[in-house]
């Protein structure tokens with residue numbers, strides 16, 4: 416089964432996708448990290464629309480063969496990756512890679528356009544949502560910083576990610592919208608596992 420998890424910045428997509436993939440024994444594919452790697456490539460003077468990016472078990476990311484997973488968490492790449500993701504050439508390059516990775520495999524793939532563009536026929540699509548203030552609080556708990564600044568950065572990314580021409584962030588018509596405001600990680604995971612079970616039962620019929 417292919418599971419698509421989309422949603423805005425800091426909604427908990429990576430946390431949910433990783434734990435869901437672990438529980439189910441599926442491959443975890445963090446596409447946000449792939450856009451971050453493209454942004455890092457650009458910073459290094461490499462062409463982001465051509466650069467070699469690989470996703471390994473556990474969602475580790477290789478850029479031109481170098482494991483850059485930890486470097487991708489750098490907050491400077493939040494903004495840069497959102498900017499690089501507006502470029503249609505970069506999107507085409509990464510979408511092709513993402514489809515190739517998912518071909519014939521069980522995957523949990525998270526991002527912004529997985530259910531709409533990358534895997535429109537995914538068996539389960541979840542759109543993870545939380546109010547911007549809640550997302551800012553979660554980011555702050557992880558990384559620290561100033562609440563108003565973090566909130567403004569989240570709003571700026573939401574705006575850019577959802578108004579860009581190419582593959583804007585929006586729920587697929589057949590996505591299940593999961594509002595996680597006020598829910599713990601464990602509660603969100605339990606809800607997602609229930610959706611997987613329901614989907615499996617339907618597919619088996």
Ligand code: DC
Nearest residue numbers: 446447448450496497500526527528
């Ligand atoms: O999920 P993230 O915050 O690590 O993603 C970084 C940026 O990459 C995000 O602001 C928008 C872009 N992105 C995208 O356009 N499409 C995806 N499938 C995943 C991420």
